[in-house]
Amino acid sequence: MAKRVPQISFSLCCIILLSFLLNGCNNSPAVQEQAHTRTFQAPNTRAITYSTQPDDVLIRTFHSGGLYGTLELHPEFSIYGDGTYILGLERKGKLSTDELQQLLNILISTDGVLDFTHQQFSDLQDQNATFLELNLNGSHKELVYGIVNHYHASQQELDEYQRLDRALTAIAAALKGPVQPYQGNDVALLVRRTFSPDLTQTIPDWSLPDFTLAQAAAYECGLLPPDEVSFNGESPCLKYTLPEHAILLNASQLNSLKAQMHGEQGTFSEGGHYYTVILRPLLPDEASRKIVAMFGSAQDSYKDTPLLAGPVPPEPTPTPQK
The missing domain is CATH 3.30.1560 (Mago nashi protein)
Structure with missing residues (x-):
């Protein structure tokens, strides 16, 4: 008596054939997931x-x-x-x-x-x-x-x-x-001294008690060298070139400055001098890495600007000129 060969159902054959066809035509990329x-x-x-x-x-x-x-x-x-x-x-x-x-x-x-x-x-x-x-x-x-x-x-x-x-x-x-x-949750303060304020506008006095504008400008752009030739000793810092540092504002400082400024840039007065103040919202990587991503003139590669989260150092004493 001849042995009976088991028969595979027609539907099962279709499923197997379809599986082979799908695998052969799959052009999606192979993906491997690891931590982050x-x-x-x-x-x-x-x-x-x-x-x-x-x-x-x-x-x-x-x-x-x-x-x-x-x-x-x-x-x-x-x-x-x-x-x-x-x-x-x-x-x-x-x-x-x-x-x-x-x-x-x-x-x-x-x-x-x-x-x-x-x-x-x-x-x-x-x-x-x-x-x-x-x-x-x-x-x-x-x-x-x-x-x-x-x-x-x-x-x-x-x-x-x-x-x-x-x-x-x-x-x-x-x-x-x-x-x-886009709304950045954190904001950096950028400060430079200016010699050409718009005196037709009302210029508020600096009122934050935590640090002076002179401190902030010196920390970010360094002390201005004495200019014995003209009354304009303006620095290229924060106009053409990167600052050395930036300052992270806390919520109280930010709210106080926003109440005095119309937009993200303004001019303040302190001690008879004028300063340009910029509120720079931070991007996600800047906030986590405590840096500010900017790019200056005459620059051939990218460089991070460190972001200070904490007290602003006191204004340094100028080095006597020889």
Whole structure:
């Protein structure tokens, strides 16, 4: 008697066949999750690892650095590990995980920005340029995009320059989603002495008892050197160049200053001198790392400005001139 061969139901066959088809056609990236990081790899591309922390910057740009440029008080935009992006200090949006990974894949796998042999693509030092900061695959990369002399550049430099242009275009295109106002919870105080106040406006006296404007200006910009030639001894600090420090305001100090100021910048008087006062809202990474991200003129790379949370040091005694 012949043995009967077990029959598999038609529906079970369909399920098995469908499973094979789906697995064979799956083009979604493989993803690995670890503490505060994510690694993904789309088919035929390299693996990409990035932080998922909401206060870790993945991508950031400034537009500054030229010899005749002014101080940029904040980045053009910042993209964070959770997909949040902040445009300047005014608006914020959110990339989904898929949108963020698509952008990172373009930058790293398609345009290869982490593998560039050149860092600076700018031949006109007096002109501002775009400074691109990347924190991906466990490395920090800075690239400068400006005007390149095509006659003097090598073919490799021109190729990387064109790929950097495409990368910046892709970033700009990705940040076109819906946005809402950004409100920084913490605010830094920036102070510089000015010799050209608008005397047609009412200039309030400095009233905070915690520190003087002279203290703040000296701590952030240093003491002004004696000017024996003119009455204008104005410093380039906080007008063209970075300050040495910034000061974190507490809630009471901030509320007191907001009550006297119309907006985020104003002029105060103290001891017969005038000071420009700027209230600079902090970005998420700045608040957690106690730094302020700015970019000055004649600057060829990014530098953190330390943020003081605590008492302002006393004004130093000037060194006698020899």
